[in-house]
Amino acid sequence: MPRLYLLPDKAQYKPGEEVRIRVELREPASSTLALRFCWRVCELDQIVFDGEGELLLSRQGILSGDIKLPGFADCSAFGVFAIAEIEGGESSEVYGETAFDVARHWSEAPRYGFLSDFSPGGHDDGAADFLLGRHLNVVQFYDWMYRHDKLLSDEEPFTDPLGRTVSLAAVQRKITALRERGIASFAYAAVYASLPDYAREHPEQLLYRNDGTPFSLGDYFYIMDISPGSAWTEHVTDEFRMAIDWGFDGLHLDQYGFPKRAIRKTADGDSEAVRLSELYPALIGRAREKLPEAGLIFNNVGTYPVHTTAEAAQDAIYIEVWDPVSRLRDLYSLIRRTRALSRKPIILAAYLPAFHPDRPAIPEQAEIGAIVTMATIFASGAYHLLLGENGGVLADPYYPKYGQSSAAFRERISRYYDFIVMYRELLFDPSLDDWTDAFTGGINNELRFGTAEGDVVFSTEAKTGVVWTLAKEKEDVYVIHLVNLTGLDNDTWHAPKASGPEPVEGITMTVEVIEQIEGIFAATPDGDSIVSRPLAYDWVRQDDHGLFVSFTLNRLDYWTVVYIRLRSGKPSEAFDSKAFPVHEG
Known part of the structure; x- marks a missing residue:
């Protein structure tokens, strides 16, 4: 089935750089020489740009065009969504999407x-x-x-x-x-490896075992002394x-995981025991001194x-x-x-x-x-x-x-x-606080999960047979992750799985929300689109715990993120300041 392919011209943009998104229809359904398409750019659930463009037939027989956006002053991330109508046996729509982000330095989001x-x-x-x-x-x-x-x-x-x-x-x-x-x-670059000839010429630079033999990885690479000033x-x-x-x-900068402790030769010909956990930070620091402009990992x-x-x-x-x-x-x-x-x-x-x-x-x-x-x-x-x-x-x-x-x-x-x-x-925002163990499960009731049949287990522990749930927050948003581990034959991360998780439908969630809600949304990489979809919600009373917001996620395949955008500092629309129970003696 034909589709639109969207691709930014850069893996990441710096503030102020013009953004250019290539749009292609690689399998045109007709010999149309030009085709209109419409597009929009979203920051989470908010539309920040939209417009129209034209796909022109290239010499290679591909319909292609561009979305050009002005530079962004602030660092953020965006989704791009485009749709075009093509003519075949009957008119139909083709769709495509991509994403891009803006950062001062790659280390803000190192993919x-x-x-x-x-x-x-x-x-x-x-x-x-x-x-x-x-x-x-x-x-x-x-x-x-x-x-x-x-x-x-x-x-x-x-x-x-x-x-x-x-x-x-x-x-x-x-x-x-x-x-x-x-x-x-x-x-x-390995931080401490040399070939045998270098090691033979510089035995004073080697690290040694307690039996006097040098550390090495097989007969290929010898482990050298990374002490400060060596x-x-x-x-x-x-x-x-x-x-x-x-x-x-x-x-x-690579190491091999060993040795963790070793013996080195000092400048005066003596020997001393060293712990490499104390040497690595100093080595990284020395590299930074010599390479102030370079990236280091x-x-x-x-x-x-x-x-x-x-x-x-x-x-x-x-x-x-x-x-x-x-x-x-x-x-x-x-x-x-x-x-x-x-x-x-x-x-x-x-x-x-x-x-x-x-x-x-x-x-x-x-x-x-x-x-x-x-x-x-x-x-x-x-x-x-x-x-x-x-x-x-x-x-x-x-x-x-x-x-x-x-x-x-x-x-x-x-x-x-x-x-x-x-x-x-x-x-990945470092300001996100992970409150998984404190908000849901056990004695916690700030966040609850369920299904109509009650046959799905929700757990804060990532193990087979459950929907694994995580709860995170920062000032203006609650973030809820649901990772589906039902039906898996094992929970070893590096092992293949005999079959995928069993889809779970109709997951109800109730969340204690004090602030005013601007919207509740769900997004997943498992469906036809990564676009944020709004979730309808109601206020329900939870025993003597007050009003909770309640909503339903229609389907969970592998992974879905639900987020609640808040108006920080503003009491929720359900708050009633006159409801305080006054008891007269």
């Missing part, structure tokens, strides 16, 4: 992607367009470098330590292609500086040591997730704990081995598992490093082992990424 193929003669625009189509605004160049202890090379092309052919000219072309689309390019620290941060001067916008492997690095001089908190963080509820707990440490955005590298090219699961089951995991991470308030090279899905910590997915799944992912762009204020 992270990856590239891993830097062989000579790559197709740069195709990879860049895929990333752009999912609004990924910062991209990690994984294993682009000559070697871990010397990032750049004079050879062109060269062979990397794992035998791959890499072209720095290809890397530079990709950086250029991304920059044209408003996407920042980050160079992967020769290695100065060497590697100088390498970082050269990578930025060469053309990158930032650095992805540090990898907390298995959450270690996020408690010391959360407030280090980096732009986001990045966590590579491993067992024992294995359940959906573990992801939520991890994100909630990390949000308590810092107001910085959180990115999870949560690999999905069901897509692994060497041992793939049944594609449909892998894709169901991915949707459940994405919904969990986004509803919890974090971003997910998942998508990148050639439309791939990360399935392994060695990124070239990415997996593939179906065309239908890619379309669905596109809708999810449109959704998290348009509703970033309701999902």
